[in-house]
Amino acid sequence: MVDVGAKQSTRREAVASGRIMMQPQTLHLLTDGALPKGDVIATARIAGIQAAKRTHELIPLCHALALSKVTVDFELDTQNSCVHVSAMCRLTGQTGVEMEALTAVSVACLTLYDMCKAVDKSMRIEGVQLDSKVGGKSGDYQRGSYDLEVPPIVTGESAAGEVQLGERCVGECVRVKFLAELRERLGHSDLSIALDALETKDVAGLKALLAAREDNFDVLRDQRTLCAVNQVMVNDSARLTDNDEVAFFPPVTGG
Amino acid sequence: MNIAVCIQTQAFDMAYGYEDLLENRSDVGAVVSFTGLVRDFNESPEVTGLTLEHYPGMTERTLEDIGQQAWQRWSLQGIRIIHRVGYMAPGDPIVRVSVASAHRRDAFEACDFIMDFLKTRAPFWKKEHAREGDYWVKERASDQQDATRW
Incomplete structure (x- = not known):
């Protein structure tokens, strides 16, 4: 001892x-x-x-x-x-x-x-x-x-370490994430979007706002693009509220 | 419900889940396991490796939900699902699903069902690295077709 x-x-x-x-x-x-x-x-x-x-x-x-x-x-x-x-x-x-x-x-x-x-x-x-x-x-x-934290999203080599933070918004907003191929195609990982900026406070409204901002975002309206709000799969009519986490991603290819 | 789901970056043992399903019980009559591996050919003839991305939180919940659906549909005694994320080399196990039941048919069908749903519902994305460069793997219509069988 x-x-x-x-x-x-x-x-x-x-x-x-x-x-x-x-x-x-x-x-x-x-x-x-x-x-x-x-x-x-x-x-x-x-x-x-x-x-x-x-x-x-x-x-x-x-x-x-x-x-x-x-x-x-x-x-x-x-x-x-x-x-x-x-x-x-x-x-x-x-x-x-x-x-x-x-x-x-x-x-x-x-x-x-x-x-x-x-x-x-x-x-x-x-x-x-x-x-x-x-x-x-x-x-x-x-x-x-x-x-206790969950492991970070694993990214492809070509995107190593690249996490873009969108502009912060004042007041109520939603946090938008783009995953896998979509993140690389769009060149965005995370964006903050003010709820007030949306014409309709739902997923369709968010897609319309993003598409008006950059042509690239048209891909979000593609049928193949999937959307989850607070990690639950939704369609365009899903309502959005303050601090929601909205994720857009391509069809899954695991297993 | 005896369901356990695990997502990790480290390699896992080929026998993962087997002993755990049988531990301290003698009422199990069948264990069916599926192991998915990294192939050295896929969309490109010479795949040197792949990187798997997931959506932390949602992926775990989706797998648990798929396990619960299988639990409702068949008479099962245990389910173990493990899925790797991050970089993997050809030959590495990516996923392993093991299902225990009293009689084999339940375990065979439930394991098949879990894999079909995992491939079409669980948020994982593969990026293959090949001689010619990196590319994201496209989803397969045949996987979607398979998932409609249930």
């Missing part, structure tokens, strides 16, 4: 999180407290706290720590059919508490699995990660929001 004797004692805190995915009906039973093994959440919370205290028994080079506070929280997420688990560990000492927070989350998730496995064996534990840590020599860490 690393000798931490000479390190200054500082206030240290770490937050970790993870989730366990399950069938919707399992989450239902859990919410209703109808699982055979009893109160799942209370049991998993105690298990997480106990595990944090015993991390040094599990992880070979971890020091035994006198934690001043451990919390384990659960959020039932019916939309994504999972339970989010987060743990916070704190102490004033000479070594960090990331491993304790991660262990608490892991064991809380394992206990959730154990408590529910009679009705659902397909549950999956995932996304166990350190969210933040405060104190110590290596400084503070905060997981960036970029970790």
Whole structure:
């Protein structure tokens, strides 16, 4: 183990999180407290706290720590059919508490699995990660929001790195995107169009405005060109409102 | 519904999804998988690679929706769909769809259905790189025709 004797004692805190995915009906039973093994959440919370205290028994080079506070929280997420688990560990000492927070989350998730496995064996534990840590020599860490962002649109080589931003508009506007071949043909990636500039506040109105601006945009009226508003396929009569994301693209060729 | 969809730039294993579908269960009677690969000939005789573009967010949702439609139509036990984006070389797997069911017919048909709908509905676009230059791949009427079978 690393000798931490000479390190200054500082206030240290770490937050970790993870989730366990399950069938919707399992989450239902859990919410209703109808699982055979009893109160799942209370049991998993105690298990997480106990595990944090015993991390040094599990992880070979971890020091035994006198934690001043451990919390384990659960959020039932019916939309994504999972339970989010987060743990916070704190102490004033000479070594960090990331491993304790991660262990608490892991064991809380394992206990959730154990408590529910009679009705659902397909549950999956995932996304166990350190969210933040405060104190110590290596400084503070905060997981960036970029970790959660969707990957960027992949572009062809000839368009590498080219993202054109349209002029910003004042007031209500729609964000227009051109994808794949259309982006390269039109030479535009993103445009902002003021809603007030549209004769009719729908997709047909947007196409008319763009076509009046540049002949190139006539291609948007081509039958082959597809349109999605807020990522749902639409036709010309779809209404547009402030801040809508309108995407034009050619027929798809995946697979 | 036991459906999982994945879109990634990294290469994936040829057996992707198979073990996951069978894990901890013994009621599965059939697994049908389809793997799509990059060909070294297509619109041009010498394709050196291709770049796949997608519409982040909408692509994932479309694939999930296609999986759900298959789930409603056939008696299935699990669906796994993985699709690569970004640059790929000839021979690389692009897409893999695996379907588990108690009896083979459901898995065969659902897998076929998912691929037909993926090819005609999911927002992906291929740009092929060949000796003569880069070009965007044209959609095929036969794919549209295939999707009308269901």
